Amino acid sequence: MKVDIDMGTTATHDAAKLDIEELLATRLLVQGNSGSGKSHLLRRLLEQSAKWVQQVVVDPEGDFVTLADAFGHIVVDADRSEGELIGIANRIRQHRVSCVLTLEGLEIDDQMRAAATFLNALFDADREFWFPVLVVVDEAQMFAPAAGGEVAEDARRASLGAMTNLMCRGRKRGLAGVIATQRLAKLAKNVAAEASNFLMGRTFLDIDMARAADLLGMDRRQAEQFRDLQRGSFVALGPAMSRRPLKVTIGPVETGARSSSPKLMPLPDAPQDVEDLIFTPAPEDFARPPVTRRAAPQPRATTDIMEDLAHAASVQQAEPEAETPGRRPPMDAEELEVWIAETLAAITASAESAFRSDSELYQDFLMRGRMRRIAGAPLSMGEFRLRLAVARSGVDEETASGEAWQTALSLATGVTDDLQGVFLMLAKTAITAGPCPSDAEIARAYGTHSARRARRFLDWFEEQGLIVLHQDHTGKRIAAFPDLDAQTTGGNADAPLSDGNGRVEAAE
Known part of the structure; x- marks a missing residue:
C-alpha cells in the first residue's frame, strides 16, 4: 500500500511528499546544527505517519512525550532494570503499540545502555511479531559515536552495536531507522552509510558540509548552500522523497516540545534592596541536602616500565658525583x-x-x-x-x-x-x-x-x-x-x- 505523507512545501510551493512504504525499506538520515529544525522535522514526520505505521521514539531529552496525549503513544521511562526494558520492548512489538522511550534524567552512560537494551530487544523479537516499525533516534551521535569519548567502553560498544543492527540489519525484521544528528562527523560512518534518504539542514563546519555534499552527490562547491538554509528548511534526496536534491520547508506541527528555543523578553525593574534580596539566606537553604555531582571519569591507570626505571635511575643519581680526573663534566x-x-x-x-x-x-x-x-x-x-x-x-x-x-x-x-x-x-x-x-x-x-x-x-x-x-x-x-x-x-x-x-x- 502506497502512503504519501505531507512534509511541507518545496521551493516551487508544491507539496513535499514522503512515501512511508519506501521509507520503511530505505531508512532516513537527518542532519543539521542545533536550531536548524531537526526536532520539528521529526515531529512532523511522526505526526503525519502516526495513523499509518507503528512508531518507537528514542528520546534523550524527553521532548517527544507530548505525542502521548495527541496520538496515544505510551511513554516508557528508561530508568528501569534491564529485564523490565526487554519485557516492555517485547510487548511493544507483540501488541503493535507506539511508544516514546524517554531517557531524560539519566547519565550519558546509562542512556546508552538503556537505549541499547531496548533496541536490541526490538531487534530480537520473535519472527511472528516482525511488523513494520518506524524507529526514530534523536541525537544519534550520542548512541553511535564515531570515536570513543568520556563514556564507559562497554556502554559505547553496546549502544553502537544496537544502532548498527538497527540501520544495517533491521529492515528484514520490520525496523526502519530514522536517525537525526547535529554533526555528521561525530556519527559512526557504518551507521550513517546505511540510510538511502537524506534531509540535510543548516550546518556551518566545513567537514560537515563536505560530508553532506558527498552523501547527496553534490559538488563540494555547492555545499556552501547549507550555510544559507533557514530554520526548518532542508535539502532532501532519496527514493522516498526525490531522486534529485530538493529544497523542502517543513510544515507546521500539532504538538510541541516541553522545551523550546529561548526568546528575548524585557527584564523586570530591579528592586531597590536587590543585594538583601539575593544574599539573605532563606530557612530552606540550610535544610537543603548537598547536591552530589558525578565525578569526571578518570583515565585508566597504566604503568610504563621504562618510565619507572628512568625514575628509579634519577633517584639513584640524585646525589652529586665526585669529580674524577678525565671524566666529562655534567x-x-x-x-x-x-x-x-x-x-x-x-x-x-x-x-x-x-x-x-x-x-x-x-x-x-x-x-x-x-x-x-x-x-x-x-x-x-x-x-x-x-x-x-x-x-x-x-x-x-x-x-x-x-x-x-x-x-x-x-x-x-x-x-x-x-x-x-x-x-x-x-x-x-x-x-x-x-x-x-x-x-x-x-x-x-x-x-x-x-x-x-x-x-x-x-x-x-x-x-x-x-x-x-x-x-x-x-x-x-x-x-x-x-x-x-x-x-x-x-x-x-x-x-x-x-x-x-x-x-x-x-x-x-
Whole structure:
C-alpha cells in the first residue's frame, strides 16, 4: 500500500511528499546544527505517519512525550532494570503499540545502555511479531559515536552495536531507522552509510558540509548552500522523497516540545534592596541536602616500565658525583637540549626505527644518556613520544619557529600518542605546501606496512574535524587543515614507498 505523507512545501510551493512504504525499506538520515529544525522535522514526520505505521521514539531529552496525549503513544521511562526494558520492548512489538522511550534524567552512560537494551530487544523479537516499525533516534551521535569519548567502553560498544543492527540489519525484521544528528562527523560512518534518504539542514563546519555534499552527490562547491538554509528548511534526496536534491520547508506541527528555543523578553525593574534580596539566606537553604555531582571519569591507570626505571635511575643519581680526573663534566641545560635534539635525530635516521615500538626507542634513548653520563632520564616517556613525533615529521627550524607549527603542536596533544607522528608529518607537509604523503608513507610514519590502516587514520582525523580531504583536478589527494589555514598540494595516494636507494616497496 502506497502512503504519501505531507512534509511541507518545496521551493516551487508544491507539496513535499514522503512515501512511508519506501521509507520503511530505505531508512532516513537527518542532519543539521542545533536550531536548524531537526526536532520539528521529526515531529512532523511522526505526526503525519502516526495513523499509518507503528512508531518507537528514542528520546534523550524527553521532548517527544507530548505525542502521548495527541496520538496515544505510551511513554516508557528508561530508568528501569534491564529485564523490565526487554519485557516492555517485547510487548511493544507483540501488541503493535507506539511508544516514546524517554531517557531524560539519566547519565550519558546509562542512556546508552538503556537505549541499547531496548533496541536490541526490538531487534530480537520473535519472527511472528516482525511488523513494520518506524524507529526514530534523536541525537544519534550520542548512541553511535564515531570515536570513543568520556563514556564507559562497554556502554559505547553496546549502544553502537544496537544502532548498527538497527540501520544495517533491521529492515528484514520490520525496523526502519530514522536517525537525526547535529554533526555528521561525530556519527559512526557504518551507521550513517546505511540510510538511502537524506534531509540535510543548516550546518556551518566545513567537514560537515563536505560530508553532506558527498552523501547527496553534490559538488563540494555547492555545499556552501547549507550555510544559507533557514530554520526548518532542508535539502532532501532519496527514493522516498526525490531522486534529485530538493529544497523542502517543513510544515507546521500539532504538538510541541516541553522545551523550546529561548526568546528575548524585557527584564523586570530591579528592586531597590536587590543585594538583601539575593544574599539573605532563606530557612530552606540550610535544610537543603548537598547536591552530589558525578565525578569526571578518570583515565585508566597504566604503568610504563621504562618510565619507572628512568625514575628509579634519577633517584639513584640524585646525589652529586665526585669529580674524577678525565671524566666529562655534567651538561648544563643548553648542552642537554642540544644533545637531546641530536640523539633524537640519530634515532629517527635509522630506517628500522619507524617499525620499532616507542618503549624500545625510549630504552635506546636512555642507554645513550647513560653512556654520556647523564643523571636520570633527560625526558619522561610522554615528553619523549612527543619529541620523537616532532623529529619524525622532519620539520626544519624555520617552520618550527612559525605560529602555524605551534598551533599544530597544540592540536597534536589532542591526538592519541601513537598517531601524533602521523598528524605532525601531515601538518608539516601542509604548512610547507608539499605533496600529500601516500598511504605507504603514512603507514611507515605509524610503523606499519598496511596501507588500509593508513587510510583509516586519515578518515579518523577527518571525523575529528582536524583535516578535510579532497582532490585536485587530476584526482590527486589533498589534505587541508582548517585550524592551520594550510593544505598540501596534490599527492598520489597509491605511490609506492622508496627506500632511498632507488628501490621501491609497495604497502600491503
